[in-house]
Amino acid sequence: xxxxxxxxxxxxxxxxxxxxxxxxxxxxxxxxxxxxxxxxxxxxxxxxxxxxxxxxxxxxxxxxxxxxxxxxxxxxxxxxxxxxxxxxxxxxxxxxx
Numbered sequence: 001x002x003x004x005x006x007x008x009x010x011x012x013x014x015x016x017x018x019x020x021x022x023x024x025x026x027x028x029x030x031x032x033x034x035x036x037x038x039x040x041x042x043x044x045x046x047x048x049x050x051x052x053x054x055x056x057x058x059x060x061x062x063x064x065x066x067x068x069x070x071x072x073x074x075x076x077x078x079x080x081x082x083x084x085x086x087x088x089x090x091x092x093x094x095x096x097x
Contacts, residue, residue, distance in 0.1 A: 043079035044071075053086040061094050 052071070059067060068087055072080060 041074070041076040044075035044083075049080070049083050052083055056083070056086045056090050059090060061091075064090060064094075 052067075056064065056067070064087065071083070077084075
């Protein structure tokens with residue numbers, strides 16, 4: 001399976017399309033990165049937040065930063081408040097090392 005990113009066209013100014021070639025058939029997915037309205041993001045599932053809180057305790061600084069950028073881009077910040085506390089605690093621990 002080959003996945004290649006196509007450059008944005010004027011019809012899709014806010015995202016890139018992905019073309020997937022599977023055994024000769026090409027299908028184009030919807031834009032991957034779009035300018036999302038933060039008010040339209042869904043709440044993160046509670047069980048995922050609990051799992052992430054445990055995982056954050058062992059992350060190094062770079063992994064933590066990447067995790068925060070991706071998570072807060074995907075889920076509603078309001079639903080991530082308990083996770084934000086765990087992230088701040090871990091950052092304080094890393095700063096103390």
